[in-house]
Amino acid sequence: MRRNKVVGVGAVALTLGLALSACGTTEDGDGGGDAGGGDAACDVSLAFFGPETGPAAGLGAPIIDGAQLAIDQYNEDAECEVGYEKFDSQGNPDEAPNLAPEVASDEAIIGVVGPAFSGESAAAGPIFADAGVPTITPSATNPTLAENGWDTFHRALGNDATQGPAAAKYIQETIGSEATFVIDDASEYGAGLAGIVEDSLGDVVVGTDTIQAGDTDFSATVTKAVDSKADTIFFGGYYAEATILIGQLRDGGFDGQFVVADGVKDPAYLEAGDDAEGTIITCPCIPDTDPAVAEFAEAFEAEFGSAPGTYAAEAYDAANIFLDGIAEGIDNREDMLEFVNEYDEAGVTKQLAFDETGEPTDVHVYSYTVEGGEIVPEGEIE
Structure with a gap:
């Protein structure tokens, strides 16, 4: 029972x-x-x-x-x-x-x-x-x-086949991005998700680059992103690299919107302080x-x-x-x-x-924003 x-x-x-x-x-x-x-x-x-x-x-x-x-x-x-x-x-x-x-x-x-x-x-x-x-x-x-x-x-x-398009929809419709630069961390998760976001955004993407998990110097990627004149950057990866990356992006002159996904939704990301403020986080987590x-x-x-x-x-x-x-x-x-x-x-x-492949039959994706040093839920991305 x-x-x-x-x-x-x-x-x-x-x-x-x-x-x-x-x-x-x-x-x-x-x-x-x-x-x-x-x-x-x-x-x-x-x-x-x-x-x-x-x-x-x-x-x-x-x-x-x-x-x-x-x-x-x-x-x-x-x-x-x-x-x-x-x-x-x-x-x-x-x-x-x-x-x-x-x-x-x-x-x-x-x-x-x-x-x-x-x-x-x-x-x-x-x-x-x-x-x-x-x-x-x-x-x-x-x-x-x-x-x-x-x-x-x-x-x-x-899965990311639902989160990726939802993130892209948020970038296009809520942020209104006209130029997005996509970065991934070469991991199975990060690269896969970033690729889906890139494909979903289409012509809005003005450049891409890959960093390596565990690295701390992202200056080459920062230069590419800033030179692309992107108004939004999407990062597919985890919080350890995101915390460093956002600081170096801000120091490098990027003042646009930073969008990440569930791998960054951790209190440790808030250690980036003011640099993290305004970050949008997508997640299939309620x-x-x-x-x-x-x-x-x-x-x-x-x-x-x-x-x-x-x-x-x-x-x-x-x-x-x-x-x-x-x-x-x-x-x-x-x-x-x-x-x-x-x-x-x-x-x-x-x-x-679950369906025959093990995927859940009920799926939702939500957005969060870093506001006042906290990760604050915005709501479901419809």
Whole structure:
């Protein structure tokens, strides 16, 4: 039976809401899953696969905690607690092939929240597919990941084939750009997204360039961008490079609009200070101010002492899909994969269901702006 994952409303009801999430209820009010039916699976675990340390750890932390909250809620009254294993890839596609076999060899792990990034997803995906390990990434957005024939792959958010055109639409219709320069960081994620934005913008693009992740001197790219007379620059990449890049662009004389995507939506980007002000960020991640996630955000802050970061809610949804299966007694990868493939339930972020390639059937893209030293949601890009 599907668990009731509704989080308690308000401070007074918060504790009650967490308990209800853990024990589950059925539509007729009887206990579901382990608490009522006594048929929940035992001796099983979920795993996180992504950056826990390293330069991209800021994007991994909310995913870790989002899944942790779901598991903690489930375990609060469970007769058999679900384990939670973390596999720290540092977001590095070179590390992923060495780490994925550790997940595959632990048969107690029947679901993976992740991999977090596109590059490591491409590297680890074949290994998970061969081992039959169901995965639900809350954050990897490269469209080609769903084109590899991995029946174990699922994505809890829209891919860059939807985010890229949405970003281009914002650049053209909201900003009104007449000349956009496109930069990428050569990563699977950044280059892929930048290419989609470039194609979507068409003749508006006045130049492109590529930087390398880990570099700190972007003067050659800054010169090209400034010389292009662009009024807008789009960057496909992560926050570590974006923080440096925007400072060097401003120092180099660029005073136009800077547009980035979900890989930059991290508080660490705000370390750029005044240079970051006005930056537009696109993301297929729902704002934590949205009424649909307000109760989740309240529970998250109660447990971790801070507001949920990027992809925390998507990770919470991903973990809860697996936990729903465990509550119904699923204790092996084969049955869990079938359960995930057929899943169609309301989550915190959207209606959670997948097509035959593992893509979500419900997709939204949102815009944010850096204002007053904070990342502030603007709304959905329609």
